Amino acid sequence: MGARVTRMFRNFNLENRAHKEISRQKPVPAPRHTVRDPPPAGAGSSGDADALNQKNESLLGLLRSVYVDSTDPAAAEVSNKVMEDETRRPLKFHVPSNTPGLAEVTDVPKGKLSIAEALKALNSHQREPLTWTPEKIAQDYSLDLKDTKAFLEYFILFRVYVQPTKTENTKQIKAS
Template sequence: MGGRLARVFRTFNVENRARREISKEKPTPAPRHPTPPQDELADRPEIQEEISKKDDRLLTLLKDVYVESRDSSVRVKDGGGEHLPRSQEEKRLTKLGHLGELDVKKVPKGKISLVEALTLLNNHKLQPEVWTAEKIAVEYSLELKEVHSLLEFFIPFAVREFPKDTKKAIKPT
């Protein structure tokens, strides 16, 4: 019920209110500051001289200024809980795969490249008694808990071919 009443007041005398608003005198914009044309600046040599002149007083003040910059993104806590900046991170060389130039050459410690991940998963799948979680953690500088999670939740693709002699096989026509 309140919506109907609000609509009545909103639509009441709409045309007259619109005409009154349109017929109001619009405010005039502030005058623009006149700028001299570029040709006029080129004709007046005193302006060109003023532009190119060096102020010795300002130059001596500028020589006294010393700026010291510090990177605010690097925060070092006692206990070393935060990562080092990228330039200071410990990196290790990767075990290069068959992609050659496309492979990542260096990886931060505690991480592995995609080629390495697929390689270690495949090695573990083919020889689980040789490639144990402990050996993988030492070989690739990873935490043992992360290696256990990796081996449990990620499974490399396996291609299987089914024999074509079965009854359900599609026969070529």
């Protein structure tokens, strides 16, 4: 019933409204951009091409007089750092793996650790902190002392926490 009433109001005086819309004056479109005709193929274009292809001796002379010598200070620092990193040390500890496609690491740059060495050093320090001091670890693995102290402080091995089992003495909240 509602659709009929809606349709009735929508179609009321439809024809008069359509004639009114059609008779309304349309907006004037903007003028089109005028297109110039391209220049003829033989006129003037060959002269311009010849001028571009000719050598200008005065400009060549000025170009020959310019000499630029530049050096990048950052490149010199990088090359020095690369030479320092080239000193490598053999691995102290490695984990044997039979994974195909992985290259066996035999040496690392000084100041760096492999994952296996890092885990071994952390484990040794946790088990015997008096013998495996940060100074000894830094000396054994050719590390900076400041980095070694930060490594031992912030790099944490996995810790397993076993929750104690329930006993008779354990207090529990009773459901009501």
